[in-house]
Amino acid sequence: MLQDRYASDSVLNDLTTALDVIVLEALSTGGFQRVEYSHVPRWFHAAFQDAAGGRSVALQQAFPVLDAFLKDADKLWAGGIDGRADSEAFVIADADGRDVPVVATALAVRGRKYLLIQHDGSYHERQKILQSARDHALEHERTVKQVNALRKPIAALLRAVDDQSTSDSPSGTAVRQHASALRSLLDELPQTPRPVTAKHR
Amino acid sequence: MMQKKICMLGAFAVGKTSLVARYVRSVFSDRYLTTVGVKVDKKIVTLEDGGETTLMLWDLYGHDDFQTVRTSYLRGAAGYLLVADGTRQQTLEVARALQQTAHDVVGNVPFVLVLNKADLESEWQVDERALVRIAEQGWPIMRTSAKTGAGVEDAFSRLARDMAIA
Numbered sequence: 001m002l003q004d005r006y007a008s009d010s011v012l013n014d015l016t017t018a019l020d021v022i023v024l025e026a027l028s029t030g031g032f033q034r035v036e037y038s039h040v041p042r043w044f045h046a047a048f049q050d051a052a053g054g055r056s057v058a059l060q061q062a063f064p065v066l067d068a069f070l071k072d073a074d075k076l077w078a079g080g081i082d083g084r085a086d087s088e089a090f091v092i093a094d095a096d097g098r099d100v101p102v103v104a105t106a107l108a109v110r111g112r113k114y115l116l117i118q119h120d121g122s123y124h125e126r127q128k129i130l131q132s133a134r135d136h137a138l139e140h141e142r143t144v145k146q147v148n149a150l151r152k153p154i155a156a157l158l159r160a161v162d163d164q165s166t167s168d169s170p171s172g173t174a175v176r177q178h179a180s181a182l183r184s185l186l187d188e189l190p191q192t193p194r195p196v197t198a199k200h201r
Numbered sequence: 202m203m204q205k206k207i208c209m210l211g212a213f214a215v216g217k218t219s220l221v222a223r224y225v226r227s228v229f230s231d232r233y234l235t236t237v238g239v240k241v242d243k244k245i246v247t248l249e250d251g252g253e254t255t256l257m258l259w260d261l262y263g264h265d266d267f268q269t270v271r272t273s274y275l276r277g278a279a280g281y282l283l284v285a286d287g288t289r290q291q292t293l294e295v296a297r298a299l300q301q302t303a304h305d306v307v308g309n310v311p312f313v314l315v316l317n318k319a320d321l322e323s324e325w326q327v328d329e330r331a332l333v334r335i336a337e338q339g340w341p342i343m344r345t346s347a348k349t350g351a352g353v354e355d356a357f358s359r360l361a362r363d364m365a366i367a
Contacts, residue, residue: 064206064241064257068273088271089238101238123237131235133267134213138233141289145326 009037020119024059025112026077032059032115041119043102046095063117065090066104070115073106077113084108089120147189158183202245204255205364206277207357210270210303211284212295213263216317219347220284221260224357229348236262239274246358248365256361264295275306280313280364282356287316287344288324293331300340311363313341315356320346 016023016039023038034040048062060067069087076085087104094100101123107114158179165175209217218236222228225242242258259278262268275281281303283296296314303312314335316327336342341359345352 064259065239065274068271068276071273071276091238091240099240120238127235127237130237130267134235134263134265135233137265138214141291 012037013039020121022117024115024117026073026115035114043092043094043100043119044117047092059115063090063092063104069104069106073104073113073115076106077108079108080111082108082110089123089126151186154182154186202253202255204257205279205361206257206259207360207364208259208275208278208281208303209261209284210281210296210299211263212286212289212292213265213267215263215284215286215289215292216347217263217282217284218260220282220315220317220345220353220356221258223347223350223353225258227350229350231348236260237268238262244357246361249362250365254361254365256357264299270299270302272302272306275303278303278307278310279367280311280360281307282360283312283314285314285316285327287318287327288321290326290328293327297335311360311367313343313356313360313363315352316342316344317347319344319351320348 012023012035016037020041021039022041022044023035024032025035027033048059060070065087069085072085072087076083085106089101089103091099091101101120102117103120103123105116105118107116161175161179165172165179209221211217213235214233218234218240219229221242222230225244239262240260242260244256244258245253246256247253259274261270261274264270283300283303285292285296293316300312300314303310316332318324332342341363343352343356343359345356347353
């Protein structure tokens with residue numbers, strides 16, 4: 001049994017190190033305490049020197065974004081049933097001033113309240129996808145702007161063509177047909193994108 | 202020292218992160234790198250009465266179809282900067298919608314509408330009549346360029362001053 005206990009402690013440390021996560025437990029007196037054998041990431045040290053040694057810590061001072069997330073976590077923990085709540089990614093600085101994306105997870109497990117803060121390994125992949133989507137959106141906006149800039153001169157040109165090609169000759173009819181086709185195409189070109197309205201979350 | 206929370210709100214690619222970088226670290230990068238999640242920067246400012254305040258600048262991701270701003274981030278904000286891109290008219294409309302959201306969450310706290318990218322004057326697209334209507338509603342409007350630094354200090358100082366007397 002004692003051997004199992006050591007194995008479990010070792011596994012916890014190995015896993016938290018590999019995942020670059022710190023496991024904290026909310027204290028009934030307020031504040032948080034590091035769960036024994038949980039790894040303490042370097043970025044956590046940098047953001048919060050007092051974390052080592054399992055002392056109670058004022059987490060929100062080191063990680064201001066948690067101030068918002070812990071309100072959601074408190075709701076989960078007060079609910080009395082097992083579950084989890086995840087924060088969105090937030091960026092902190094490590095000891096060298098480099099950005100480190102992290103994410104927090106609140107867990108309620110058999111009446112205990114855990115908070116995990118983990119290096120967000122998928123952050124850069126998500127950023128790449130969003131970057132691509134937004135680059136395309138910006139490109140689309142630029143294209144629409146160019147198209148809109150062309151609308152007026154083309155419309156003027158079409159009016160001039162109409163005025164100049166009133167004859168019933170085959171060439172006059174052909175010019176009017178081409179002008180009509182061009183007008184239809186112009187109507188089908190993209191319009192200014194609609195602005196995104198604010199949605200509450 | 203007293204701390205005041207400021208949220209940066211606006212559509213994507215309007216320059217929120219660049220404004221914070223210019224204001225806090227006096228740097229600018231031409232490369233657009235989209236923000237995912239939230240980053241909080243700090244800056245200590247001296248107010249007109251000589252007192253110091255730490256501004257906690259919450260740089261929130263841009264608001265669009267891909268990411269919508271969580272209202273929980275707005276809680277506790279003493280003020281906010283609404284950022285629009287002067288070369289993209291629709292970002293002004295997003296800013297107006299976000300102002301409504303912010304007002305619903307934090308109430309009547311000070312804010313400043315910032316029209317960024319003032320250095321791109323030839324591409325300026327914001328409808329001046331719309332700005333006049335907004336100004337008539339009492340919104341403070343300022344033009345900034347995170348690229349050149351023009352107006353950036355003034356915009357944050359204006360907000361800090363309004364928050365101090367609110």
